[in-house]
Amino acid sequence: MPDFSFVVVAVIAFTAPLLRELIPKLFVPAIVLELVLGIAVGPQVLDIAHTSDSVELFSQIGLAALLFLAGREIQVDRLRGALLERALAIFALGFFLAAGLSALLHSVGLIKTPLLVAVILVATSLSIIIVPLRDERLVDTSFGQQVIATAAIAEFGAVILLSFFYSSERTGPATELLHLSAFVLLAVVVYLAMTQSGRSTRLAAALGRLRESSAQIQTRADLALIAIVVGITSELGLETILAAFTVGVIRGMTEERDQALDQKREAVALGIFVPFFFVASGIDFQLDELFATIGGVIRLPLFVIALLAVHLVPAALYRRSMSDRETVAAGLLQATSFSFVIVATQIGLQLGIMVPATATALVGAGLVSVVAFPAIAFNLLRSERGG
Numbered sequence: 001m002p003d004f005s006f007v008v009v010a011v012i013a014f015t016a017p018l019l020r021e022l023i024p025k026l027f028v029p030a031i032v033l034e035l036v037l038g039i040a041v042g043p044q045v046l047d048i049a050h051t052s053d054s055v056e057l058f059s060q061i062g063l064a065a066l067l068f069l070a071g072r073e074i075q076v077d078r079l080r081g082a083l084l085e086r087a088l089a090i091f092a093l094g095f096f097l098a099a100g101l102s103a104l105l106h107s108v109g110l111i112k113t114p115l116l117v118a119v120i121l122v123a124t125s126l127s128i129i130i131v132p133l134r135d136e137r138l139v140d141t142s143f144g145q146q147v148i149a150t151a152a153i154a155e156f157g158a159v160i161l162l163s164f165f166y167s168s169e170r171t172g173p174a175t176e177l178l179h180l181s182a183f184v185l186l187a188v189v190v191y192l193a194m195t196q197s198g199r200s201t202r203l204a205a206a207l208g209r210l211r212e213s214s215a216q217i218q219t220r221a222d223l224a225l226i227a228i229v230v231g232i233t234s235e236l237g238l239e240t241i242l243a244a245f246t247v248g249v250i251r252g253m254t255e256e257r258d259q260a261l262d263q264k265r266e267a268v269a270l271g272i273f274v275p276f277f278f279v280a281s282g283i284d285f286q287l288d289e290l291f292a293t294i295g296g297v298i299r300l301p302l303f304v305i306a307l308l309a310v311h312l313v314p315a316a317l318y319r320r321s322m323s324d325r326e327t328v329a330a331g332l333l334q335a336t337s338f339s340f341v342i343v344a345t346q347i348g349l350q351l352g353i354m355v356p357a358t359a360t361a362l363v364g365a366g367l368v369s370v371v372a373f374p375a376i377a378f379n380l381l382r383s384e385r386g387g
Helices: 003-024 030-041 054-071 082-108 114-122 126-137 142-165 171-197 199-211 218-236 240-254 261-286 296-310 314-320 324-334 339-351 356-386
Strands: none
Touching: 003 030, 003 054, 003 261, 003 314, 030 261, 030 356, 054 126, 054 142, 054 240, 054 261, 082 114, 082 142, 082 314, 114 142, 114 296, 114 339, 114 356, 126 142, 126 314, 126 356, 142 240, 142 324, 142 339, 199 261, 218 261, 261 324, 261 339, 296 324, 314 324, 324 356, 339 356
16 A cells, blocks of 8 residues: 655655745755755644654654765865864853753753753754755855854764763763763774775775666665664664764765765765655654743744853854854854754653653754745845845
């Protein structure tokens, strides 16, 4: 029997970018339309689609693909000097602000676990903002590289903190540190193995022959690498988002840029799997829980304000190298967070350290950030170029 929900999600994945192109006044990325349309067809509104097993499978692959592509966009050779120093300073300042705001929310009884909320607030979804940055042709600019560097530090740092303090199986910080060290060692071994394999003339020749054949060996290699590292990190008790992101960074470090190969990757990831993640996230969004209690109504705007404060205030460090509009735009892009929010809140719920109302409000704030922040940021950038 056909999976009707799968069909609905596939149709939305096709329709969203088409609507964005046909209606230029929609100053939002196509992913926003995918989220909104997902909410519309989900059980909270029209109730014509649900998260079936097949939709969930494609959604999980889509999240891993997003993080993989985000990791590949980090130009490690440029992540040094002032670029890296500003990124680290902004992350550190943002985390202190997030910790202070979370402690305040905890003191008034609005949240249960301030440390987890602080980790969520300081994160940036590089995997989401990379798509509109690419569409606006800003990835290779100084502005784009600074935003990507800071977002990468924020996302990677938040993932490390999440894995360290809130693993799926809480075994204590000492064990988590051992697991994290093992993962770092694994990443180094994989990196060395991949760089050394290129020196084998016979292996390189075989890979070269298969690259353009129906085998599409490079795409298969990426999928296999993600599966291996995700499997190992799952056994270590770390979160799979750490693995997918790190694999992307490793691939970016170990291979030369190939436009044709990048297009193949994007055709598979962005054309098939990634839209399923955003539409499914919209379907799963518990809209009714936002307004079920007074606390839920209060939490949503407070979390949105907290996201803005945690990222806009540290962005002031950019003012020496960016205009005022670029500084605000960078802060808004870095305040955009969704995929990490979903993963972190799910972990909080599974561990029993976060109540559903708080999780829903955080996801709602992440949804607002995806819908509003990039649209405002790119409008500022367009007016900057036009002015």
